[in-house]
Every structure is written in structure tokens, then in C-alpha cells.
Amino acid sequence: MKIIPIPYGRQELSNDDKNAVMEVLNSEFLTQGPLVPRFEQKIADYCEVKSVVVCNSATSALHIACLALGVSKGDNVWTSPISFVASANCALYCGANIDFVDIDPLTLNMSADKLEEKLRVAKKIDNLPKVVIPVHMAGQSCDMEKIYNLSREYGFKVIEDASHAIGGKYKDISVGSCKYSDITVFSFHPVKIITTGEGGAVTTNQENLAKLMRQYRSHGITSAPNEMSPTSDEEIWNYQQIGLGYNYRMTDIQAALGLSQIKKLDKFVEKRQLIANKYDDLLKKLPLAVPYCHPNSYSTYHLYVVRLNLKKISKSQKEVHNSLRQLGININLHYIPIYLQPYYKQLGFNRGYCVEAESYYREALTLPIYPGLSENQQQFVVNTLHQILS
Incomplete structure (x- = not known):
């Protein structure tokens, strides 16, 4: 298939x-x-x-x-x-x-x-x-x-x-x-x-x-x-x-x-909000943290980024990433800390410069989110995550 x-x-x-x-x-x-x-x-x-x-x-x-x-x-x-x-x-x-x-x-x-x-x-x-x-x-x-x-x-x-x-x-x-x-x-x-x-x-x-x-x-x-x-x-x-x-x-x-x-901007954002809210509900029992939205902010949810609780998972971040991609879920990582890029390291930046950014980088994965994402596709993403993280 x-x-x-x-x-x-x-x-x-x-x-x-x-x-x-x-x-x-x-x-x-x-x-x-x-x-x-x-x-x-x-x-x-x-x-x-x-x-x-x-x-x-x-x-x-x-x-x-x-x-x-x-x-x-x-x-x-x-x-x-x-x-x-x-x-x-x-x-x-x-x-x-x-x-x-x-x-x-x-x-x-x-x-x-x-x-x-x-x-x-x-x-x-x-x-x-x-x-x-x-x-x-x-x-x-x-x-x-x-x-x-x-x-x-x-x-x-x-x-x-x-x-x-x-x-x-x-x-x-x-x-x-x-x-x-x-x-x-x-x-x-x-x-x-x-x-x-x-x-x-x-x-x-x-x-x-x-x-x-x-x-x-x-x-x-x-x-x-x-x-x-x-x-x-x-x-x-x-x-x-x-x-x-x-x-x-x-x-x-x-x-x-x-x-x-x-003309469709508001509708696009509303659809992203609905998809994000559904992810929040479907993923709440998994060993990961869903995105936090501050009360002062109305997010467009351009990205839906989760953070893996690696202490409760038998796989590494890379293993989870690769497993999802092998099954056709083309998740991504947003972002590698800029100063860890080879060009920026040449400017004198090294690991440990921004502790929270690096902690995030080791745990983050970006799940699919866009207005055309169907309910079946989203459910497939969620079901696959449950299988991999369980």
C-alpha cells in the first residue's frame, strides 16, 4: 500500500x-x-x-x-x-x-x-x-x-x-x-x-x-x-x-x-485553532507537553510544537522523529538554535549559551497543522503517536 x-x-x-x-x-x-x-x-x-x-x-x-x-x-x-x-x-x-x-x-x-x-x-x-x-x-x-x-x-x-x-x-x-x-x-x-x-x-x-x-x-x-x-x-x-x-x-x-x-485569513486562523484544540485533547494522556498559549495571546498556530517527556519514553527524540516520517507523517523540528548552526559557531557561539533553547531543541517535534488537514489525517497522526510513545 x-x-x-x-x-x-x-x-x-x-x-x-x-x-x-x-x-x-x-x-x-x-x-x-x-x-x-x-x-x-x-x-x-x-x-x-x-x-x-x-x-x-x-x-x-x-x-x-x-x-x-x-x-x-x-x-x-x-x-x-x-x-x-x-x-x-x-x-x-x-x-x-x-x-x-x-x-x-x-x-x-x-x-x-x-x-x-x-x-x-x-x-x-x-x-x-x-x-x-x-x-x-x-x-x-x-x-x-x-x-x-x-x-x-x-x-x-x-x-x-x-x-x-x-x-x-x-x-x-x-x-x-x-x-x-x-x-x-x-x-x-x-x-x-x-x-x-x-x-x-x-x-x-x-x-x-x-x-x-x-x-x-x-x-x-x-x-x-x-x-x-x-x-x-x-x-x-x-x-x-x-x-x-x-x-x-x-x-x-x-x-x-x-x-x-x-479575505480568508480569519477563517484560516480559526481552522488552525480548531485543529490545535483537538490535538490538545487527543494528546493529553501521552508523555509530552502540548503548546502553551498565554492568556494575553491569540495564536495563529502556524506551528503545533510538542515537547517529548524523554524520561517517560523508551525512544529518543530522533527515533520518534524517524518512526513518524517512515509512516508518512512528515513532522519537522522548529528550530535548531541559530547559534548552533556551523556558520554561527564560527562566530564564537558554543553549546550551553542559551540553556532553555537547547533544552527545548532536544525535546521538540512539530506536528502537521494546516487548514486542509482532514480529521482522518489528524487522527492518524494521533494514533501513530500513541503507538510509538506507548
Whole structure:
């Protein structure tokens, strides 16, 4: 019997999504058309934020966010070790130094208490960060109010890496509103809450930052007359490069898909919530810990991460992982602590740097969760876990 694999995550595309893309393919604009600003406005309305700049990836969005905040050589940027490498790489792109703040073992997010401890020490040795990038792991917001208050006390800027969290809430406020941050970043990769194929966005309430990020997104170019240098009356100038930027633009094809997907955003999150709640109920008797959701947070459940109680299991984490994959359940691990990656170890990081992050890494497994996961598929995942862990 052929095994049909169950992925840990996948996109959910309807005929409406496909038709929206086909309309663009049949139009005059494939890129730099009217749909990119329209998609930006939709996100702004949804998040109740002043400005949105969409990009070709969340990695690009993180990079231009750092650039807009003036991150450069010699600056310090701190982030969570439990995230995709892009959360740290964006600082290195700017020539800055990167460091990590250990996680809260319950929420798996950057610990605000550990951040405060690290800031106290850094202040004494005049080594404070210029930017802190808290990561909303699996779709649950960090303790942004405390992090924001610390930013006011210690003088750093805040970029929320909300790649997992569009559609989520913190204290009943939409993630992306930037009430407690300077900039928020979203991802529209296929396994995220909504997708544009590849894509990302930055949100901000500071128009000066939005203006800079638009320039960084498009080669450092402007067409605004008030931003251009004076020229001869005989010369034709319809744009000028006024800084060094990148080609990080989103196409109208991607924006069309995003505009169609965002209509279903709330339904996607609601379905993920239902799947997560069912997992919570079906897994409660197994030797593992299901995800903890803080009362202040409405999680998007981009990921459903369990932590194995290895003292009560006869198998190792790797054995459980391999057994599930052999049966067609393509679970994953989110994430290896960034500083344990070979490249980061070359920068001087070693095991033991963030104790909670490493403890989590040795126990974590990501189970399948996405809107199209059927009840039968979920039950198969649960039944298989019961067999393996029993």
C-alpha cells in the first residue's frame, strides 16, 4: 500500500486564488502594477497600522527594517535563538553584531525577563543593543508590552518578527499594529498563514521609516520631485537613485494571490485553532507537553510544537522523529538554535549559551497543522503517536 505523506504544513489555494492570478497574467501589468499598493492597503486596514511595504520575502523585509533603523557595522542586534536563521542574518547583512536572548520555556518566545537581565549587564559594560528582534514563535505573540517598556528604558528599537503571526492578536490588538514596536515583519511563504508564493511585508506607524523601506526595496530610487536633486531644464529625469538599495519588490502576480488569500485569513486562523484544540485533547494522556498559549495571546498556530517527556519514553527524540516520517507523517523540528548552526559557531557561539533553547531543541517535534488537514489525517497522526510513545 502506497503511503501518502502528510506534510507538517502547506498552502491552501482555492479557485478564487488561481483566478486572481490568471487575471494578472492576462493584464498589462505583471509587476509594479496597481495590485501591490492595493495589497499593502488591505494589510494596513487589517492590522490598523499606518504604513505597509510589501517585499519579495520576509528575509528582505527584515533586512530593510534593519537598514531603516540605521543598523550598521559595530551595532548590536539581539534576537531569539529559536527561529529561522533569517531573524539573525538580517543583522549580519548590515555588518552588525548578533547576539541571542534565551527563551521562555512555556511560550518558546524570547523571555522578557532574560532580556531585562541581559540589558542590565550590557548597560554596565556599555554594550547595549541598537535593535531587538523578538520572534512570535509558532504564531504566539511575545510579551510585547514589557519588551516595549524595556526599549524605552534602555534606548533600543524593536522589530517584531511576526513571520508566523499575521492574523494573531496580543491583548486583543492585531499583531502588526506596531503599538509596542517600531516595525513588524510578516511572511507569506507557502507554509505560512496566508501565501503569495514567496513574499513578506513590513508594517510601521512611522512614515519616515516607511519611506526609507520603500527606497531600500527598490534600488534606492525615488520618483518624488521633492526628493530629487535639481537638474538642467534640458535634461529628462523621471527617477533618481538617492541611496543604495536592493531589488526586493513584490510582483502584481504575488499581490493578486495575497489579496485573494487575505479575505480568508480569519477563517484560516480559526481552522488552525480548531485543529490545535483537538490535538490538545487527543494528546493529553501521552508523555509530552502540548503548546502553551498565554492568556494575553491569540495564536495563529502556524506551528503545533510538542515537547517529548524523554524520561517517560523508551525512544529518543530522533527515533520518534524517524518512526513518524517512515509512516508518512512528515513532522519537522522548529528550530535548531541559530547559534548552533556551523556558520554561527564560527562566530564564537558554543553549546550551553542559551540553556532553555537547547533544552527545548532536544525535546521538540512539530506536528502537521494546516487548514486542509482532514480529521482522518489528524487522527492518524494521533494514533501513530500513541503507538510509538506507548
